[in-house]
Amino acid sequence: MNKIVSIVCGLCLLMGCFGNVLAQKKCTVSGTIRDSQTGETLIGAFLRVDQKMQVGVSANEYGFYSLSLPQGKYVLKVSFVGYQEQKMSVDLDSSFELNWKLESKHSLNEVVVSTKRKNDNLTKAVMGTETLNMKDIAKIPVVFGEKDVLKTIQLLPGIKSAGEGNSGFYVRGGAADQNLILLDEAPVYNASHLLGFFSTFNSDAIKDATLIKGNSPAQYGGRLSSVLDVKMKEGNNKELSANGGIGLISSRLSVEGPLKKDQSSFIISGRRTYADLFLKASPDFSENKLYFYDLNAKANYKINNKNRLFFSGYFGRDVLSFGGNMGIDWGNSTGTLRWNNIISSKLFSNTSLIYSNYDYKVKIKSGETDFNINSNIKDWNLKQDFSYYLNPKNSLRYGFNTIYHNVKPSTFTGTVNNNVVKEGRKSLDNALYINNNFKATQAFTVDYGLRFSAFSILGGDTYNIYQKGIKTDSVVLAKNMFGKTYYNIEPRATANYRINEMNSIKLGYARNVQHLHLLSNATSSNPTDQWVSNSYNILPEIADQYSIGFARNFKENKYELGVEVYYKDMQNQVDYKDAADINTAPDVESELLYGKGRAYGLEMIAKKKEGKLTGWISYTISKTERLIEGINNNNWYNAKQDRTHDLSIVGIYQLNPRWSLSGVFVYNTGNAVTFPTGKFYLDGQTVFQYGNRNGNRMPANHRLDFSATYERPKKDRIQSSWNFSLYNVYGRENAYTITFEDVPDDATKTQAKQTSLFRWVPSVTYNFKF
Amino acid sequence: MKSLITCLAVLFFFSSCEKIVDLDLSNNIDKxxxxxxxxxxxxxxxxxxxxxxxxxxxxxxxxxxxxxxxxxxxxxxxxxxxxxxxxxxxxxxxxxxxxxxxxxxxxxxxxxxxxxxxMPKKVELDSLTISVFKINGEDKKFIIPNYVEPNYLGNYYRFLQTLDGKFDKNYYVFNDNLNNGKSNQRPLQNNDDDFEIKSGSTVTIEMRCLSSNVYNYFFSLSQQAGGAFGSGTAPANSPNNITGDALGIFSAHTKQSKTIIVP
The missing domain is CATH 2.60.40.10 (Immunoglobulins)
Structure with missing residues (x-):
């Protein structure tokens, strides 16, 4: 606690000492930065004073910026990757509003994964942060040719794919549920379609995605490992336009346009897979169903110069059924209503009301009997966030967040069952935060903040207390009663020191706390994995991450090198006990055990950002372990996502203005798994004997993918392109599962059988825009 | 879940492929x-x-x-x-x-x-019935063992199935978490291609009533057997009722059998 007190004091001191820096009268220039053709706001566009290279500000997630300067004459410059730089001379004698419209550069030699400014990696006090914009990922090959944010992110250092073709990912040794995935601020509880082969993010509807690997600023909270903040497009406010794509597996279409020219706009984007139609052609599978669809919609309305309203929504559903006997369907729906209010030229406010729902239903039917399982998690979320541009050295973010969770665990109903309807477990998840970005000197920047979270269990259910799986007590909480409240203080800080024009070093520390936990031991994302909230047994998970990094740019920022080392300490980790009954146990908490975890690693990335050939090489060496009483004889064991080596090489080559080629090579150590080491004979058959938990390895994975994109000359208003790709070029049989069995024709032996999924997956996609 | 992989395979125009692999699994301790x-x-x-x-x-x-x-x-x-x-x-x-x-x-x-x-009290196995399921377009027959669950929690069962003299290696273990006090409707479902109950087949079902720790042992074995495609928990030696670090189980159970010739 003492440590925390001293951090708070330090914060106050730092904030106190900048009040009287300059006595000269200051004026503020503020406004929004947008794309001149579509009117989309440009998140992260950078405005600076030409005479003072280091004085500047980035536009926030609504494109708003504010900069206070002493009275005087200035030349202001605005720049953003992929856009022409703009300059303007201003005579600042009073505060005023200045809106910018940037021209998009039609250059094809774009950077691949862009930081917003050419040397952002050196100057900003951010660590472990990667931003992708949709233009960038379009050319990178993925399985089935469907460009996908989640799969491209997995090619970056420190981020590991949960499995081949899987949209689940692990960040710095964290589990898949330790990633906070936000779509226009709404949490998405299951970001995968078709068991993970597609992600829920339709890239046509998305403006940009940022992933922060554990060192997130204080406005984010609730997950240990990372924040993936995905922002939907706002829609073109100049003219009506449509774009879409036709592929082998799925097609998509988006329409966007002004509601009122230059003022308000909308976008609607839909996608559906139709591969199930081919299933119909095969008599064996004619009664099976397997498809998903999703719909994104967003509209914004400008009330006046100071106020703007946004509404955005997402709805997606997967349907899977076998011959009418068994079916699963699941999906997310989210809705966000936001109000941007420019209170003053220095103070920007955003208020959001967010709804999020994830549910799944399993139906099994045999003759006269029915059997259903369903579960859902529903959130109502209120957020108030203020950005206060105090002075050129300090910009503050502060606010609060209140979430009402209702988590309904899987419930069985049916004709032959006892219909014990489980009540949802309700809880209130509150947080207060403050964060300051402090540009101490030209070379030294600190981003520091504090988040205070309070998670309260709400009444309406009985909570059992277990000691090592044996029930010892229970707490009955009446409706609307408050149960236990967990309080946590989460300090965060990152510092950046720029040694010279080429080199910078970074330091970071962050504590993150997680109140919702996904119970999953599966290797792929399973729609029926259960979310549970804190209870009297399950305590908030806590992670402390320490990291240090070095960045260097070469040849006028054309090349970039980044190295980061991290160590993460995790408390209150949850795992299933050995031989857990995860389906029918009346209270799943009786099947759980708790312990701690640790993860450490080294991440490296080298990028080439300009020229005909662009791309990057990323390499991670890491270790992730857990210690849980009751598992592996109480010794440390490898977490399943522990992989020693992870390498990705991405290259994009612009052959000529029409054709571009790209390739991806990945290599990683296999997941840590438990294989049988021995066998014995019991009750008429072979039974396997196991050694240490996760003491074995799947075989290493590697593969090479290619793609080629042809952009047709623009005809009339139609812009179109063809994308051809080949996944797994050399047909590597990567192990998806390994099973162990008696040799079918020889009862004296046993064998290990490997199943692989994808060898040579070709795909063709036609994309258009008009 | 296996049918799911096949289904995905057809869906994406490629075939998932299987092969036998050699893994280094030599670090076993004999017990x-x-x-x-x-x-x-x-x-x-x-x-x-x-x-x-x-x-x-x-x-x-x-x-x-x-x-x-x-x-x-x-x-x-x-x-x-x-x-x-x-x-x-x-x-x-x-x-x-x-x-x-x-x-x-x-x-x-x-x-x-x-x-x-x-050894728990015996629950009577009343009869066997055949139920028909449609799986991937084909009708498959499974046996439903009929018994009435006693009206108190904590009853555990294991069924052993023999089809025309061939022992079915699947573990069928049931508890009463979901159907306490009701008659059983759950079939013994074997989806293997080489296991087919046809007209004229002779099927023998042995029913065992188990205590909870014996049930846990066989339940754990059933989880390992099926836990390939992203399902199930990480496998481990099944928790047993033996002190002294040995494998296996000591089971006191009731035992009864019924045979049916499939019409």
């Missing part, structure tokens, strides 16, 4: 395996002691011949078992009776292993 059963049927009862072997070796399990095996119960019976052959030890006059608790002691090479198991 004593105890396969001990007491039933409500007339004696003798058998305790079989063997050793486990490495995964890569042949399915030949060395018998343990030099152990002293005794079984007692909570009603004062006691029996020292006699070694016959192949690791098997037989009781002489001890009776298996519902509701009693049995204690097993094994002394071997200076080590002692003990286990305790209670």
């Amino acid at each position: 004593l395996v105890i396969d001990a059963n007491i039933t409500n049927q007339p004696p003798p009862y058998e305790v079989r002691l063997t050793k486990s072997v490495r995964f890569s070796e042949k399915n030949e399990y060395p018998p343990v011949k030099n152990a002293v095996v005794t079984i007692t119960d909570n009603a004062g019976q006691s029996d020292t078992l006699t070694y016959t052959s192949d690791g098997k030890y037989l009781t002489k006059n001890l009776q298996g009776i519902e509701g009693r608790t049995y204690f097993l002691t094994i002394k071997m090479d200076g080590k002692t292993y003990t286990a305790e198991s209670t």
Whole structure:
């Protein structure tokens, strides 16, 4: 606690000492930065004073910026990757509003994964942060040719794919549920379609995605490992336009346009897979169903110069059924209503009301009997966030967040069952935060903040207390009663020191706390994995991450090198006990055990950002372990996502203005798994004997993918392109599962059988825009 | 879940492929395996002691011949078992009776292993019926064992199925978490391609009523068997009722059988 007190004091001191820096009268220039053709706001566009290279500000997630300067004459410059730089001379004698419209550069030699400014990696006090914009990922090959944010992110250092073709990912040794995935601020509880082969993010509807690997600023909270903040497009406010794509597996279409020219706009984007139609052609599978669809919609309305309203929504559903006997369907729906209010030229406010729902239903039917399982998690979320541009050295973010969770665990109903309807477990998840970005000197920047979270269990259910799986007590909480409240203080800080024009070093520390936990031991994302909230047994998970990094740019920022080392300490980790009954146990908490975890690693990335050939090489060496009483004889064991080596090489080559080629090579150590080491004979058959938990390895994975994109000359208003790709070029049989069995024709032996999924997956996609 | 992979395979115009792989699984520690059963049927009862072997070796399990095996119960019976052959030890006059608790002691090479198991009350297996499921466009027949669940929680069952003399290696273990007090409707579902119940097939079902720790043991084995495609929990040696670090289980259970000729 003492440590925390001293951090708070330090914060106050730092904030106190900048009040009287300059006595000269200051004026503020503020406004929004947008794309001149579509009117989309440009998140992260950078405005600076030409005479003072280091004085500047980035536009926030609504494109708003504010900069206070002493009275005087200035030349202001605005720049953003992929856009022409703009300059303007201003005579600042009073505060005023200045809106910018940037021209998009039609250059094809774009950077691949862009930081917003050419040397952002050196100057900003951010660590472990990667931003992708949709233009960038379009050319990178993925399985089935469907460009996908989640799969491209997995090619970056420190981020590991949960499995081949899987949209689940692990960040710095964290589990898949330790990633906070936000779509226009709404949490998405299951970001995968078709068991993970597609992600829920339709890239046509998305403006940009940022992933922060554990060192997130204080406005984010609730997950240990990372924040993936995905922002939907706002829609073109100049003219009506449509774009879409036709592929082998799925097609998509988006329409966007002004509601009122230059003022308000909308976008609607839909996608559906139709591969199930081919299933119909095969008599064996004619009664099976397997498809998903999703719909994104967003509209914004400008009330006046100071106020703007946004509404955005997402709805997606997967349907899977076998011959009418068994079916699963699941999906997310989210809705966000936001109000941007420019209170003053220095103070920007955003208020959001967010709804999020994830549910799944399993139906099994045999003759006269029915059997259903369903579960859902529903959130109502209120957020108030203020950005206060105090002075050129300090910009503050502060606010609060209140979430009402209702988590309904899987419930069985049916004709032959006892219909014990489980009540949802309700809880209130509150947080207060403050964060300051402090540009101490030209070379030294600190981003520091504090988040205070309070998670309260709400009444309406009985909570059992277990000691090592044996029930010892229970707490009955009446409706609307408050149960236990967990309080946590989460300090965060990152510092950046720029040694010279080429080199910078970074330091970071962050504590993150997680109140919702996904119970999953599966290797792929399973729609029926259960979310549970804190209870009297399950305590908030806590992670402390320490990291240090070095960045260097070469040849006028054309090349970039980044190295980061991290160590993460995790408390209150949850795992299933050995031989857990995860389906029918009346209270799943009786099947759980708790312990701690640790993860450490080294991440490296080298990028080439300009020229005909662009791309990057990323390499991670890491270790992730857990210690849980009751598992592996109480010794440390490898977490399943522990992989020693992870390498990705991405290259994009612009052959000529029409054709571009790209390739991806990945290599990683296999997941840590438990294989049988021995066998014995019991009750008429072979039974396997196991050694240490996760003491074995799947075989290493590697593969090479290619793609080629042809952009047709623009005809009339139609812009179109063809994308051809080949996944797994050399047909590597990567192990998806390994099973162990008696040799079918020889009862004296046993064998290990490997199943692989994808060898040579070709795909063709036609994309258009008009 | 296997059908799911096939289904995905067809869907995406490629075939998932399978191959036999060689893995280095040599770091095994051989342990004593105890396969001990007491039933409500007339004696003798058998305790079989063997050793486990490495995964890569042949399915030949060395018998343990030099152990002293005794079984007692909570009603004062006691029996020292006699070694016959192949690791098997037989009781002489001890009776298996519902509701009693049995204690097993094994002394071997200076080590002692003990286990305790209670034989539950028998739940009557009333009859067998055939149910038909449509799986991937084909009708498949499965057996439903009919019994009425007693009206209190904590009943556990295991079913063993033999089709035309061939033993079905799946573990069918049921509890009463979901259908306490109701009649059973759950079939013994074997989706293997080479397992087909046809008209004229003879199917024998053995029903065992188990205590909870024996159920947990076989439930855990059933999870390992099916836990390939992203399902199930990380496999581990099934938790058993034996003290002294041995594999296997000591099971006191009731046993009854019914046979049906499929019409």
